Amino acid sequence: MLICLTASHRNASFDLLEKLSVGAPSVAPQLVANSDFIQGAVVLATCNRFEAYLDVDEPLTAGCALAAREVIDAVSAASFVDSADVIDAITVLSGDTVAEHLFSVSSGLESVVIGEEEIGGQVKRALQTARIEGTTSSALERLFQRASHTSRDVKTKTGVGGAGRSLVRLALELAESRVTDWAATRVLLIGTGKYARVSLAALHERGVTNVTVYSPSSRIAPFAERLSVPQVFTPGLDAVLAQSDVVVAASQSPTYVLSAAHFTAAAARPNALERRLVIDLGLPRNIDPAAQHLPGVELLDLETISLHAPIDEFKATTSARAMVDEAAAEFTAARVESEVTPAVVALRGHFFDVLDAEIARARARAGDDAAASETEAALRHLVGVLLHTPSVRARELARAGESESFVSALDALFGVQPAAAAQVTPLPTIVPVLPAASALPAGPGAGLGRTGTAARDDNPPRTGTAAAS
Incomplete structure (x- = not known):
């Protein structure tokens, strides 16, 4: 499951974002190495947002909440910001809303200046950094690559960013x-x-x-x-x-x-x-x-x-928002379709196993000649044609949230069961965050999504001259 912890100019002060930008971007390797839940992490830190995208290997809400808590604790420690202030400023998204949010961010629709040019490159560099640090995952790769593709489409097919805003x-x-x-x-x-x-x-x-x-x-x-x-x-x-x-x-x-x-x-x-x-x-x-x-x-x-950022003049066009929504819907559909893939593979395996057995018996009786080879090719083509409609129907059922009915039909008609049938799990929009692991309650904890302002004033002051550009 994908989740996103996000703090931006919309729900956090620049003082807090500044503190998060110092140490928080370095927490991804620590999270992936030490967490029982986090399988991948990509951190996006810009001048007006801090976001952590996580691939959590746990279909239960409690697992996502624990992963969110681990991120908050790590970010708090790395940035010298009290965890309560981080919680107040961060919203945690999960499931389908993660793709929609990242696609919108990478297209410049969530920036201080709508359509700014720099954010698309910053999203790409966040993924490159995760690759170098070894913290990305196949799910995060697909998410970020699709985000970059969507960003290019929005820039080239709509007026957003056409004026070179930054x-x-x-x-x-x-x-x-x-x-x-x-x-x-x-x-x-x-x-x-x-x-x-x-x-x-x-x-x-x-x-x-x-x-x-x-x-x-x-x-x-x-x-x-x-x-x-x-x-x-x-x-x-x-x-x-x-x-x-x-x-x-x-x-x-x-x-x-x-x-x-x-x-x-x-x-x-x-x-x-x-x-x-x-x-x-x-x-x-x-x-x-x-x-x-x-x-x-x-x-x-x-x-x-x-x-002083203009709002009305550079507001995202309806077509840009529609493109982001469409891209997010397609990304979700592809994810859902993948959950019925084991069942489709099992169906195809069953048919072709039966076909291979019959061809082997036919060859044993009639020998291996040119006519037998032509017959085999024709039969394989026929089986492929017969399997096309069930395969398409399986994807349609998956998109409608009815993949389980396809799996049940396979069992009832052919006695076929997928080797690892995945179930479509309803994904929450906002993940609740749990208290520290040492004091976990029985319930799911308090939800995130509040707006915060200042972090602690006891953050060590920054002085001196920089050594980086």
Whole structure:
């Protein structure tokens, strides 16, 4: 059974999402290795959501609830967030709704900016990471591959994402009222990853030509050379910051890249600009929030940007939602059909076993000649034709939730029983989560789906300069 634990900008604060993004993405190998229920795990962590997709080898609701509890405990420990705060912010989906949710997410329909371009690639990279870590499963592979296919269809066949929507571009649109002339604007770009590349492209679209890139990672040199932008190293950072009108931070660093002290030092340099706009697209934050209280510093972070995200203009079209619903329905149908496959295999095996036995007896009596071979080919074709309608009917019954009637008919008519007949189990939409294993009650526990805001304030503060781009 597939389940999904999801926390996003819709039901969690950016403070909590930031904390989850630091340590939680690393929990998948631990969960798969140590859990009695979790057979596969893929973690999706972006700037506005944290989600864990699990393949749980347990058809009972209690098994899914225990698996959800294990994930919450592991995420809580890795992120230094109280488990009660994680529970308040996370919704747990199961069964058929998991596919619909992921397909919608990968198509950009659940993003801060509807139709954003980056999420499709982030979903692909989440699956690639799971492959590298050995935590994926065949069910999760099918789910994520279908999600990527659906995302491509939505992008190419509907208007969603047609305008090249992204958080980067939305942030720059918000900055329009603060920037007089983009062509004369000096920009300091922080980061060398994909988001930094997207940011640089968006800046160039607005006519920016004076961009300097900074990152303490070793990737800065090839990044700067490949994209033909000058680079600055740590000793010269304050000087460049002092002369920058706009700072765009798009690094994947787990620690602050620029602290309040950097801005103070920059402001104290000769001929330093009096004002600068700082756009922080990082999660975790790249810029120390204390910097926004300094004179001349205006900070736009993800939380601020999300508050200005347009709703009506970029709302998903009806056709995009319909495509996601159709893809999810087809994925569910394929899953349900697979549950009747053992019965179909048993039926075909029975018919062909009888046929093989009769052909063997015929050959023993008449010998092996050309006529016998032609007769055998004709009989095999006939059996295949006769089995076509029952096979199709079996899939139809499975889709209607009546696979058991097909299995019963095989037993009644032919005495055939599938080797491992799977039953269609009704799948709940919301999985209840159980308390810690040491205090499990007899009942299923409290359901998830509540909305939470802040995590604990005792999370160790992040300081220092990043070592990653």
